[in-house]
Amino acid sequence: MRLALDIITVVLISAGGFFFxxxxxxxxxxxxxxxxxxxxxxxxNLGLGLIVFGLLAQVESxxxxxxVIAIWLLVQMSGAIVSQLIAxxxxxxxxQT
Amino acid sequence: xxxxxxxxVVLAGLLVAIATWTIVARTAFAAIVxxxxxxxxxxxxxxxxxxxxxxxxxxxxxxxxxxxVLLGAASRLRGSKAAVPSVSFPFKITAGVLCAVVxxxxxxxxxxxxxxxxTLAPVAKENxxxxxxxxPVAAVLFVFRAHDTLLEKVVLLLxxxxxxxxxxxxxxxxxPALRVYASPSRILVFLDQILPPIGIMIGIYMFWAGASQPxxxxxxxxxxxxxxxxxxxxxxxxxxSISARWxxxxxxxxxxxxxxVGLAGFFFADSFLxxxxxxxxxxxxxxEATLTLSIGVTLALLVAGxxxxxxxx
Amino acid sequence: MTIxxxxxxxxxxxxxxxxxxxxxxxxxxxxxxxILSVQLIGSGGVAVLLLLSVGLKLPPIMDVALMLGxxxxxxxxxxxRDAADSSSVSTSTTEDx
Amino acid sequence: MNSAALFGYCGAVLVGLGLYGLITRxxxxxxxxAFNVLGSGVFLLFGVFARRGAAAGLGAxxxxxxxxxxxxxxxxxxxxxxxxxxxxxxxxxGQVIITSDDPEESGKQGVLP
Numbered sequence: 001m002r003l004a005l006d007i008i009t010v011v012l013i014s015a016g017g018f019f020f021x022x023x024x025x026x027x028x029x030x031x032x033x034x035x036x037x038x039x040x041x042x043x044x045n046l047g048l049g050l051i052v053f054g055l056l057a058q059v060e061s062x063x064x065x066x067x068v069i070a071i072w073l074l075v076q077m078s079g080a081i082v083s084q085l086i087a088x089x090x091x092x093x094x095x096q097t
Numbered sequence: 098x099x100x101x102x103x104x105x106v107v108l109a110g111l112l113v114a115i116a117t118w119t120i121v122a123r124t125a126f127a128a129i130v131x132x133x134x135x136x137x138x139x140x141x142x143x144x145x146x147x148x149x150x151x152x153x154x155x156x157x158x159x160x161x162x163x164x165x166v167l168l169g170a171a172s173r174l175r176g177s178k179a180a181v182p183s184v185s186f187p188f189k190i191t192a193g194v195l196c197a198v199v200x201x202x203x204x205x206x207x208x209x210x211x212x213x214x215x216t217l218a219p220v221a222k223e224n225x226x227x228x229x230x231x232x233p234v235a236a237v238l239f240v241f242r243a244h245d246t247l248l249e250k251v252v253l254l255l256x257x258x259x260x261x262x263x264x265x266x267x268x269x270x271x272x273p274a275l276r277v278y279a280s281p282s283r284i285l286v287f288l289d290q291i292l293p294p295i296g297i298m299i300g301i302y303m304f305w306a307g308a309s310q311p312x313x314x315x316x317x318x319x320x321x322x323x324x325x326x327x328x329x330x331x332x333x334x335x336x337x338s339i340s341a342r343w344x345x346x347x348x349x350x351x352x353x354x355x356x357x358v359g360l361a362g363f364f365f366a367d368s369f370l371x372x373x374x375x376x377x378x379x380x381x382x383x384x385e386a387t388l389t390l391s392i393g394v395t396l397a398l399l400v401a402g403x404x405x406x407x408x409x410x
Numbered sequence: 411m412t413i414x415x416x417x418x419x420x421x422x423x424x425x426x427x428x429x430x431x432x433x434x435x436x437x438x439x440x441x442x443x444x445i446l447s448v449q450l451i452g453s454g455g456v457a458v459l460l461l462l463s464v465g466l467k468l469p470p471i472m473d474v475a476l477m478l479g480x481x482x483x484x485x486x487x488x489x490x491r492d493a494a495d496s497s498s499v500s501t502s503t504t505e506d507x
Numbered sequence: 508m509n510s511a512a513l514f515g516y517c518g519a520v521l522v523g524l525g526l527y528g529l530i531t532r533x534x535x536x537x538x539x540x541a542f543n544v545l546g547s548g549v550f551l552l553f554g555v556f557a558r559r560g561a562a563a564g565l566g567a568x569x570x571x572x573x574x575x576x577x578x579x580x581x582x583x584x585x586x587x588x589x590x591x592x593x594x595x596x597x598x599x600x601g602q603v604i605i606t607s608d609d610p611e612e613s614g615k616q617g618v619l620p
Binding site: 100101103104107108110111114115118126127130131133134137138140141144149152153156157160161164165168171172276277278285288289292296299303306310311312316320323324326327330331 | 415418419421422425426429432433436438441444445447448451452455458459462466468469470471473474476477478480481482483484485487488489491492
């Protein structure tokens with residue numbers, strides 16, 4: 001059981017780390033703000049999400065598990081909305097110049 | 098252990114690089130964004146130094162509200178086309194050498210610190226039970242060095258009085274000119290409707306948890322301030338006039354409660370700011386609750402700045 | 411390699427990726443690009459702190475992650491307010507609503 | 508080198524950096540930023556002393572930690588006050604730097620109040 005949980009953790013967190021790396025490569029290589037924002041949302045959603053699910057198999061108590069999920073939901077929601085706001089600001093900036 | 102150290106080396110390198118960037122960035126806006134990242138990174142550094150209470154304060158105040166205050170100033174100054182004198186290269190070199198000497202001196206101090214570090218941790222731990230609290234840092238803040246904390250609240254209020262006194266005569270008692278969104282988009286309004294209730298809950302949790310684990314009035318109060326500012330920026334709520342009675346009351350209720358409990362110490366315990374042992378925990382909780390409110394309001398008003406126009410204009 | 415070591419290694423890796431990403435976005439060229447860094451340090455910092463919290467078995471670190479996520483959102487909203495204005499000519503007169 | 512020493516050196520470098528910015532940047536806003544960097548370097552040194560004082564099952568000495576928390580708040584108060592002063596200065600004179608009261612001096616810098 002322990003071993004199974006550990007394997008799940010390793011697989012999910014490695015996948016999360018992979019998306020962090022992919023996001024960083026995207027940030028380095030993409031040409032403009034909107035495409036870089038696209039790369040960043042992958043980090044937000046998949047990177048953090050997979051890491052959170054991987055950690056759920058390791059937390060000590062049920063309360064901690066709830067807290068991890070709450071933090072994830074908060075970051076997920078505000079991240080999604082702020083990404084939209086950033087995209088809106090980029091468009092507004094593009095129109096003005 | 099070495100893995101933790103690897104983490105810390107990355108962190109330290111990043112921190113110094115970001116700090117350098119803050120200093121050398123060309124535009125003020127860029128420097129402030131970098132400074133914000135710097136504040137949030139410092140929070141992770143404090144975690145690495147096992148100072149979780151400080152990490153929370155640094156993330157909230159160092160990374161959060163300080164950069165918002167600076168940002169407000171930067172956006173107001175952006176319009177002005179005043180000439181900035183350039184600094185000569187030899188002067189920069191001289192200053193650089195001087196600062197390197199200062200850094201080297203401090204590094205030498207760090208290098209030659211005594212092997213057995215002086216510490217008050219055992220004393221704090223021993224007397225922790227008496228305070229009724231579980232968090233040693235909160236015990237230091239509210240019991241062992243309570244006068245520091247009381248005066249710090251007074252400093253916050255004095256700073257606010259100083260900021261307000263910079264208003265022009267015609268605007269005195271008016272409304273602070275916090276910069277708000279001219280036309281908040283619907284998605285922003287949605288965020289500002291959904292986030293503050295969650296944020297207020299987290300703020301109360303921070304203050305409540307502060308008694309037994311890292312957290313406390315400051316961290317909770319800052320979150321409340323951030324949530325209030327958020328709703329004002331999206332124009333879901335008006336910026337209040339500084340002469341509003343409820344506002345003034347909220348500003349002083351925390352320090353007053355603290356002071357009252359401190360004075361009561363003369364009669365019910367043996368000295369100023371001493372708590373009767375049997376009810377010390379409930380007393381501290383009451384003081385912290387009112388302080389959380391007062392700190393939240395004070396911080397938000399410090400960010401909003403001096404009043405600039407009269408109400409109903 | 412124990413699971414604790416794995417979590418700490420993952421934290422170091424994510425931190426490194428965040429560092430590289432930050433370097434790219436803070437470089438600009440526009441102010442909106444720089445605001446992406448707030449998002450990145452928000453989600454990356456939360457990931458690092460959660461990994462450390464579970465890896466070192468110190469649940470209070472989760473509260474720092476919560477604080478970081480919340481404050482990053484607040485700061486991005488405030489920054490976007492001014493970045494969207496940055497290309498307009500005079501900003502000093504727009505403060506009265 | 509252990510982690511406390513690492514961040515100690517880090518703090519020393521930050522103090523130097525902040526001082527450099529404080530001296531060489533003419534704009535007041537950048538001086539304030541630099542001063543905050545300097546301050547955080549000093550706080551970090553305090554944090555190192557706290558970390559080294561770990562004892563009695565505590566990860567760090569709570570007394571320096573409490574001092575740093577107070578310090579962060581006071582630094583914020585000072586920043587807010589000086590930012591308000593700067594905005595007022597800019598409103599009155601249009602300046603973003605502090606010029607000398609001596610008319611000859613400010614004439615040299617090419618700006619008159």
